[in-house]
Amino acid sequence: MTSSLHLWLIPLVPFAGFLVNGLLGRRFPKALVTAIAWIATLIPFLQVLNIALHFSSLTLPYNERVATWITAGNFHADFAFALDQLTLIMLLVVTGVGFLIHLYSAGYMAHEEGYWRFFAYLNLFMFFMLTLVLAENFLLMFVGWEGVGLASYLLIGFYFTKDSAANAGKKAFVVNRIGDFGFLIGMFLLIAHFGTLSFDGIFSQIAQHPEWQGGFLTAIALFLALGATGKSAQIPLYVWLPDAMEGPTPVSALIHAATMVTAGVYMIARAHAIFDRSPFALSTVAIIGAATALFAATIGLVQTDIKRVLAYSTVSQLGYMFLACGVAAYSAGIFHLLTHAFFKALLFLAAGSVIHALSGEQDMRVMGGLRKKIPVTFWTMTAAVFAIAGFPPFAGFFSKDEILYQAFISPNPVGKIVWFVGLLTAGLTSFYMFRLWYLTFFGKSRADQAAAHTPEPGHHAEKEEHKHPVHESPWIMLAPLVILAILSVIGGWVGVPAALGGHNEIEHFLSPVMHAQHLSFEQVSVAMSTQQQAVVPAAEAPEGNKSLELLLAVVSVATALIGWFIAHLMYFAKPELPAQIAAKVRGLYSLLLNKYWIDELYGAVIITPVLFLSRYVLKGLFDTGVITGGGLALGYATQGIGSLVQRVQSGNIRSYAGWLALGAAALLLLTYFGFGTHLSF
């Protein structure tokens, strides 16, 4: 037995930071607020690093039960935390990227009102996210799950005086609640069938019953997947994420790119034992992922707001992770989650640096020529662009290729289709990222056109009367950029496939978690401690597949090159081209620009009818008519009777007593005569 790791401290320290800053931060100087928030994030990061350093000496999975949370009848749920390989990767991402973004935020938010509030919320987010990742049961995971939604709500609505920000926050919360509905039903089904929500309890029961295939496990998997589509912004619930860009940019980087939105992917990977038993649910997840990846990428092609492009890109990349889970390549999905956390956080932070430099401007149409003016931002962002576009040896290449390869060789009938969609999306991704790159950093500055319109309100600068000249961001913002840029370059090297001469370490590292479906947790840990991981067959590609993998890699790099080339042509070599093309395919262009009118569709098909039903049918017609009308009729009737009684009793009796007596008498008589039972006073 390993000595206690005190996992509970990891989420609780940020919670303490939240409490201190949230309750007292208003009166603190900014430096103190910053220090508290940083320390509250640094401590968990160091603790996780410490665990990582001693990881090989631990007996895994490691469980830690802190207290009983709910116990009623024979339902039982604990505050219990668990640590395994998957958890460790998530912990490193959340605390590591989280800490970097805390650093960055001190620079980015330096001139904002409500600075303390921002950091309190950010710490609150860390608390919930770490709870989500560390939870040993679905119910505690749901605490984190809903909690990160709350933090997201508060942070999206940070500029709450803006209606658009307040609306976006509410939209995010409510849409996520639709997903949570699925998560809840999934949990109810789990309780009904397993009598517990503990991961260990559920997965070991599944492991003992190889005959359970599909059936109720499909139902559970589909409801959980619905939950995941909410949190991870997949079709049909992705609509909140683009609007969430109303939040400050560091929030977009941390919550809406690197960590929270990946919770759905994490949940599916965590519950893979359930998904593995349901080919139907897996195919559904794969199709949702592929469809979302392509769909969001097409919208990203034409967006002009730099953050919106990145938002749709995030939706699209999360689609890749879903796709990976859907072909049961969970390790590949988590691998992409890891690299995506690096390069997408970097993209957002770099975009934030651009916005910062331009005093709050987010419209790419009035950017341009920034390469020389903000060189550090430019070079770090370049690393991220190459990473997401999928060029070797950048991080995104390895993870995306692993997903595509796994989809291609998957026995799942939809494997080849989702591979093709994924490939197509890779080309589109490359195009829209280089489009962003060229529009922002190359060509001539189009800032003079900015006078024509006011920048998006939100960041502090627009409150300033006159803009300051374009400037590079302070070191506290640049340092995280540089670190993330390095990670965006080398982060993928933990998963170099055998076809390229690597060992795919991350796949091996995760295999005890991902391939444990036939063994209970205890059995795995016993086996691991005795046989040094040999119990799990290494998921190494056989010789014959190496050439296939190499071929697929070449194809996808070629696709990415095509995307780059077209972007180069349209936004660098011949900048007049885009307008001409848009004019030619006006219908299609308008469809993409308006995001397929999905928001409008949801409004017309769901929100308007619900409100109409509530306002006119239920409230207007039914409640006013039937309920109140019925009550009034009853009232008049009784008043009539009451006055009758008053007259009978020569007006002496209080009407209350009159009603009472009359009613009682009537009922006594009714009882007496009606049922022939004898009263014997």
Next chain:
Amino acid sequence: MFNDSILSLITFVPTAGAIVVALLPRRGKLIQWFTLLVSLLTFALTLHLPAHFNYGQTGFQFEENHPWIASPNIHYHLGIDGISMWLVVLVGFLGPLAVLASWKAIETRTKEFYFLFLIQQTAMLGVFVALDMFLYYGFWELSLVPMAILIAMFGRQRGPQAAIKFFIFTFLPSALLLVALLWLYAKTGTFDFVLTQQYLAQNGSALAPQALWWVSLAFLAAFAVKVPVFPLHGWLSDVFSEAPTAMAMVVAGKLGLYSIIRFNLGLFPEQSRQIAPLMIALAVIGILYGASIALVQQDLKRFLAFSTVGHLSFCTLGIFCFTVVGLNGAVYQVLNHELSGAAILILFGILYERYGTYDMALYGGMAAKLPRMATLYVITALSLVGLPILNGFVGEFLILSSSFGVHPYWATAATLGVILSAAYMLTMIQKLFYGEQSQLVVNKNVPDIVAREGFALIPAVILMLVLGVASPYWIRAIGGAVDQMANSFAHATMTLLPNVAEKR
């Protein structure tokens, strides 16, 4: 011994206080301070109960049983179990909050107000501790009278009409209840709850089943109106919008729900079981109906009335699913709802005291101006939408998960309520606090939460968190009482379903 008279003490300290209030001169804030003191004393006394509650013991505790009237055979019989204990403590806890909430809101006729307020406290406490059903009925009726008078006296605009409505809706079914009680007495020769329960369990089959059925319906009707269960909620929105905060805090929910659990489930398990499908349907409709209308209400008090219908329907659902877990959850949810509902009512009252309107449309953008109030609003709203680690979640989850085991489709429909509740609560928060400041908010300079209001609200908010993370402390006592009910059901040839399906 203290344990032998503690319940009488708790119940009648407010009455003694009321008598003193009647004698006190109307000078300064003397009456307010005195009432606050009395309510704090009552609360302190109620804390004696959990401190000395014997968790291993079944049956009622702290019992007092003295013959009162020989014929008809009426006893002064008090006692509590794990269910009623927390309700008594809850009434004690909410007492001082209600006084603080009325501090400035009630400025005229304070003597009348606080006198009736304290009588109301006695009546409510009496309902929860009385084990003689005649005594119980006395407290039940007594709880209606001060309420009706206070609504009439202190109504916003149409107080008398609302009072009459309240009166009609609640007194008529109470008359039915009285008839049913008398019929039972005629059969059993006792008003004692415990003896009646035993009698019905053993000789129930000897009684005319149809008559028993009507009697149980009379009980249910009286209680369901008081909850209120859909579609008997016609009185609630008028009463909510007219009643002073301190009265609105206690008018719905706990009395009716407790009585259904105690009497309908306790005395008529078989009949309750038969009517359960109807009650479940009404509960689920109530959840969705209340939430839907709350979504489009502009008046804060009416908004809250419909949200209350929705929330209390969760409790009804939990009760009539006949599972151990669900019943635990229902009792817990009663506590949660009373706490959070009281807090939000106080918050609405605070707003009204400052701006003089309950119209949501007139508000906007207050968060920057009144940050402390915004924080309290947000936390309370989150508690009401059932955010995990706050109190509402635990009860809601227990109710929904256990009802899913027996009625999956109804439970699924009820779970849709969590989406709607988030939608209407956050819409309310947004309208009040976010966006541009409205004309009303710009023009009127008002203070943020003051110390007195903080004393009322901060304990409530802390308790929301504590109830959310430390539920075993409360459910321990509730669970004991629920298990005992499940056992007594076994006598009546029926069993409370095991909480979680134990298949395989």
